[in-house]
Amino acid sequence: MASPKPRVCYWFRTDLRLHDSPALAAALNLKPEALFPLWCWDPNVNACCSLGLESGVNRAFLQYVYKHRVGVHRFRFLLESMTVLSDQISAIQPNSKLLVVRGEPVELLPILWKKWGISHLVFEKDPSAYGRRRDAIVLKAAKLANVTIVSVQGHHLYDPELVTLKNKGKPTMTITSLQNIVKKMGNVPKPVASPKELPLPLLKGSTKTERKDIFLELSNALRGTPIFSGNCLEGDTAVDLNSASLGGERHLPVTCYETVDGGDALFSVPTLESLGMSEDKEAKIKGGEVIALKRLATLCDDSKYIATFSKPKSSPAQWVDKPSTTLLSPYLKFGCLSIRKMWWDVEEAKQRYIGAKTEPPENLNGQLLFRDMYACAEYAIGDAFGKVRGNEICRYMDWNLPTVYDESGVEIVPRPPGDSVSESRLKAFKDGQTGFPWIDAQMRQLKQEGWMHHLGRHSVAAFLTRGQCWISWERGAEIFDEYLIDWDPCSNPGNWMWLSCSAFYAQYFKLYGLVSFPQKYDKTGALVRKYCPELAKYPDAYIYEPHKAPANVQKQAGCIIGTDYPYPILDEKNSKDENMARMKACYEAKFYGNSKEVLDGTANALIQQLHGLKGAPKEYVFPGSQKSGSASGSGKKESKTLDGWLKRKANSDEDGGRKK
DNA sequence: AGAAGGTTGTTCAA
DNA sequence: TTGAACAACCTTCT
Numbered sequence: 001m002a003s004p005k006p007r008v009c010y011w012f013r014t015d016l017r018l019h020d021s022p023a024l025a026a027a028l029n030l031k032p033e034a035l036f037p038l039w040c041w042d043p044n045v046n047a048c049c050s051l052g053l054e055s056g057v058n059r060a061f062l063q064y065v066y067k068h069r070v071g072v073h074r075f076r077f078l079l080e081s082m083t084v085l086s087d088q089i090s091a092i093q094p095n096s097k098l099l100v101v102r103g104e105p106v107e108l109l110p111i112l113w114k115k116w117g118i119s120h121l122v123f124e125k126d127p128s129a130y131g132r133r134r135d136a137i138v139l140k141a142a143k144l145a146n147v148t149i150v151s152v153q154g155h156h157l158y159d160p161e162l163v164t165l166k167n168k169g170k171p172t173m174t175i176t177s178l179q180n181i182v183k184k185m186g187n188v189p190k191p192v193a194s195p196k197e198l199p200l201p202l203l204k205g206s207t208k209t210e211r212k213d214i215f216l217e218l219s220n221a222l223r224g225t226p227i228f229s230g231n232c233l234e235g236d237t238a239v240d241l242n243s244a245s246l247g248g249e250r251h252l253p254v255t256c257y258e259t260v261d262g263g264d265a266l267f268s269v270p271t272l273e274s275l276g277m278s279e280d281k282e283a284k285i286k287g288g289e290v291i292a293l294k295r296l297a298t299l300c301d302d303s304k305y306i307a308t309f310s311k312p313k314s315s316p317a318q319w320v321d322k323p324s325t326t327l328l329s330p331y332l333k334f335g336c337l338s339i340r341k342m343w344w345d346v347e348e349a350k351q352r353y354i355g356a357k358t359e360p361p362e363n364l365n366g367q368l369l370f371r372d373m374y375a376c377a378e379y380a381i382g383d384a385f386g387k388v389r390g391n392e393i394c395r396y397m398d399w400n401l402p403t404v405y406d407e408s409g410v411e412i413v414p415r416p417p418g419d420s421v422s423e424s425r426l427k428a429f430k431d432g433q434t435g436f437p438w439i440d441a442q443m444r445q446l447k448q449e450g451w452m453h454h455l456g457r458h459s460v461a462a463f464l465t466r467g468q469c470w471i472s473w474e475r476g477a478e479i480f481d482e483y484l485i486d487w488d489p490c491s492n493p494g495n496w497m498w499l500s501c502s503a504f505y506a507q508y509f510k511l512y513g514l515v516s517f518p519q520k521y522d523k524t525g526a527l528v529r530k531y532c533p534e535l536a537k538y539p540d541a542y543i544y545e546p547h548k549a550p551a552n553v554q555k556q557a558g559c560i561i562g563t564d565y566p567y568p569i570l571d572e573k574n575s576k577d578e579n580m581a582r583m584k585a586c587y588e589a590k591f592y593g594n595s596k597e598v599l600d601g602t603a604n605a606l607i608q609q610l611h612g613l614k615g616a617p618k619e620y621v622f623p624g625s626q627k628s629g630s631a632s633g634s635g636k637k638e639s640k641t642l643d644g645w646l647k648r649k650a651n652s653d654e655d656g657g658r659k660k
Numbered sequence: 661a662g663a664a665g666g667t668t669g670t671t672c673a674a
Numbered sequence: 675t676t677g678a679a680c681a682a683c684c685t686t687c688t
Contacts, residue, residue, distance in 0.1 A: 174685060175667070312668030361667045370667075455668065506683040510669045517669075580681095587683065 004119070005033035007204070009112065011105075011123040012039050012098065014131075014155045016081040017289040018088050020191035020338035023152035027122035028195055030150075035199040036116060036218075037089055037098050039082060040105040041256065041270060071482045072277045073450030077287035081334050082269045084288025093198040095211045099218065099267040102257050103227075106137050113147050115221040117204040122150040124335065127160040127375060128489045129383045157188045157339055157372050160379035171377035171393055173504060175361045178373040191341045215266040225260050284320050284449055285330055285485055292331035296342060299326055300349040307353035309364045316455035317522035319445055319530060325453060326364070329486035332371070343368055374494035377504075384593065386493040387474060391593030393503040397586040398604040399465070399472035400617065401426060409599070419616030425469050428569050429460070430479050432531070435561075435568035435622075438518045438544055439463050441531040448531070450485040458499055459512045465500035466583055467511050468575040470617070473500040501583060508583040514572055515544040534559045547622065567622035578613070585611035 010027045018024065027035065086098035101108055112118065121142055126135060135151065142149045153159040163172065163181055172178040200214065203221060208214045256274035261267050272279055300306055314324040331337035346364050350357055360366030377385065377393070384390040387403060400422035404412045417423055428434045432444035442456040452460070457480070463469065464476045473496040480496075481487050497503035518525070525543030529536040535546055537557040542549040547561045547568055554560050561567055589607045597603040608614050 174665090176665080177686075180686095310667085314668090363667095366667065458668070501683080504684095505666085506685090507666080507669090508683065509681060510683095512669065516671085520669095583683090584681095 006030040006120050007034045007118050008032040008120045008122055009036045009038050009118045011121060012037065013123060014126050015124040015335035016085045017336050017338060019194045019289065019293065020341045022154045022192055023122060023124040024195065025192045026150050026152045030120060032199050034202045036201040037096065039098055039100045040108060041100055041102045042104060072280060074485050074487065075275055075277065076272055076280055076283060077285065077330055077485045078334060079269055079272060080287030081336050084290055086269060088289060089198060092195060093200065095200055095214055096198055099201065100262060100269055102260055106141060109138060110141050110145050111225050113145050116218065118147060120148045120150060124154040125151045127379050129378065129385065155335060156375050157343060157368060158182050158185055160376045163376045164380045169380060171380035172373050175370060175373055178369060178376065179360065188340055188343045190344060191338060219261050219266050222260055227260055285451055287336060289336045292337035295328060296337060296345055300345050303349045303353040306346055306349040306364060307357040310358045310362045311367060311454065312362060315521040316453035317518055317527045319527050320449045320451050323453065333486045333488050339368060371491055374490040377494060378490040386489060388593045389598065394497055394593040395502045395586065396591035396593055396595060396598050396603055398607045400470050401475050402472045403474050421617045421619050422471055425569050426471055426475055429464055433566050435547060435566040436514045437528040437532050437535055437546060438514050441528040444531040446483045450483060457495065459517060461496055461499035462512050466508055466579055468570055468572060470579055470582065473497060473502060509580060511576060518544055534564050562625050567625050570620045582611045582613065
């Protein structure tokens with residue numbers, strides 16, 4: 001007896017493209033009689049599917065949701081990418097498009113399978129810890145529903161699962177070790193052809209031919225499907241999980257979950273307004289496969305640029321309008337651009353160039369290998385990769401503002417405030433108000449554009465953690481998570497651990513200067529002038545340290561430090577010297593995220609015996625500054641500092657007592 | 661066990 | 675422009 005023809009649901013998550021999609025090719029190889037291109041818009045985290053995150057299947061998972069922050073730029077980029085994808089589908093098959101359903105994947109998919117008569121669910125493998133956990137649940141549901149799941153690697157050069165297997169389950173901690181492993185796995189697979197045609201998303205036995213009728217029929221089949229009740233604004237999860245971190249950016253009512261299929265606009269892509277945010281017309285980095293491919297092609301036309309690219313030499317002092325790097329990371333993140341296509345197009349352009357060429361790890365494809373390295377390390381470590389606690393590769397430091405856990409090891413969300421000096425430094429960092437123009441310009445660009453050059457990320461990450469502020473890298477990673485379009489669950493924590501010398505990198509005596517480093521690339525401070533316009537008229541000599549400018553220079557530049565631009569929040573050199581000693585102590589202590597002393601809360605006391613520093617950092621008052629009228633809020637009263645210190649001390653005593 | 665290497669520091673002297 | 679001192683970390687390879 002011949003088996004019935006497959007009816008395939010293709011679930012888009014990490015792969016918003018049609019070109020070089022091995023998973024989509026696998027779906028079409030099934031020769032399905034119907035193909036449903038699906039996107040599940042998750043109510044708990046909104047963008048969670050694409051972000052490789054867990055949906056709110058139960059309360060334990062919601063813990064993760066609380067921690068997740070998505071700013072307006074990433075939402076916008078995602079919606080644009082979905083719209084372009086839908087248009088690309090319609091360009092091949094005018095009577096099909098991206099079918100966006102609003103609801104929990106785990107709840108909605110079984111309903112769709114049944115009502116649309118689906119036999120196969122096909123998707124690109126999501127190797128992140130959360131993706132794996134979500135897909136394991138979907139797999140169970142599929143077994144019950146007798147639906148076959150086909151999952152195909154496509155988000156990385158090599159399958160992190162296979163690399164980890166070859167590495168005996170260990171995380172890849174250096175780029176050379178990754179290179180040695182993948183050398184034995186053969187070449188990066190060549191891109192597969194884009195589909196020329198797509199089957200229609202027709203119900204069983206349907207005779208519909210008109211576009212609108214087809215979608216109406218699909219919608220009618222879903223009639224009576226309960227609207228997902230877990231809207232983040234209701235019930236006992238009554239925290240607007242994203243809005244809380246949007247810094248007031250959300251000011252419209254969230255309406256995107258009022259229907260399962262988008263109502264009259266059948267299966268439409270949600271609008272930014274329906275997420276409670278307003279349209280951003282100034283946005284420079286636009287989503288979608290079409291722009292991604294065009295950008296890659298333009299870059300590859302310049303074979304000299306491709307063949308001689310060297311990351312350490314690319315300038316972090318050039319900004320998003322004319323970056324020294326490719327600006328392709330947002331497209332790789334959402335799968336608008338296939339990483340294998342990029343790899344081979346870059347190789348081809350490199351072949352074309354005559355002359356001295358760069359090689360991995362410094363060259364472009366070397367950068368792609370780093371992305372794989374972090375993905376493989378995350379695969380081996382699992383959930384703990386994105387945090388300190390429980391993370392076996394993450395060296396433990398007695399950071400200020402650590403993530404706080406209750407007695408049973410559950411994260412307390414939202415995080416209780418830490419010492420007031422560190423809290424105000426963290427806020428100044430996030431807002432680009434530290435009084436260090438190089439840091440402030442980078443951070444303001446991040447917030448404004450959703451992007452920062454890789455070496456700029458290095459500068460600000462080192463500054464916030466081991467360099468100056470001694471604030472936990474988890475706080476910095478959260479800010480990046482909120483603002484970066486290209487935020488990735490592997491690369492971002494990985495790089496924060498790198499820069500804070502928690503993992504992957506250990507030469508803590510090498511540190512970026514807040515003046516020397518940017519001066520290497522640009523003595524005129526163009527990036528500062530662009531993103532800190534109040535400093536635009538400062539002479540080059542003071543552009544990276546305006547607080548050193550004499551009063552008459554400040555006056556002439558029309559920007560008085562302490563009034564129009566903040567005093568530095570700390571002394572760069574003093575904090576650097578102190579923190580190097582702290583790093584030495586932490587390295588001596590040899591605690592990791594999974595050490596007993598970390599889990600039982602005794603690690604800090606032991607480390608502090610080694611470096612001799614106790615309590616919260618002292619408020620820094622810029623020498624000669626007036627106590628009043630400070631823009632950065634420096635110049636707080638001494639008693640307040642002492643207050644914070646006492647409070648922290650009381651807290652830590654209590655913690656110690658409780659945990660022993 | 662010891663040496664070499666590690667994508668991407670700074671400062672100063674020659 | 676190049677190289678050494680700074681103070682000395684880690685992982686990987688032999």
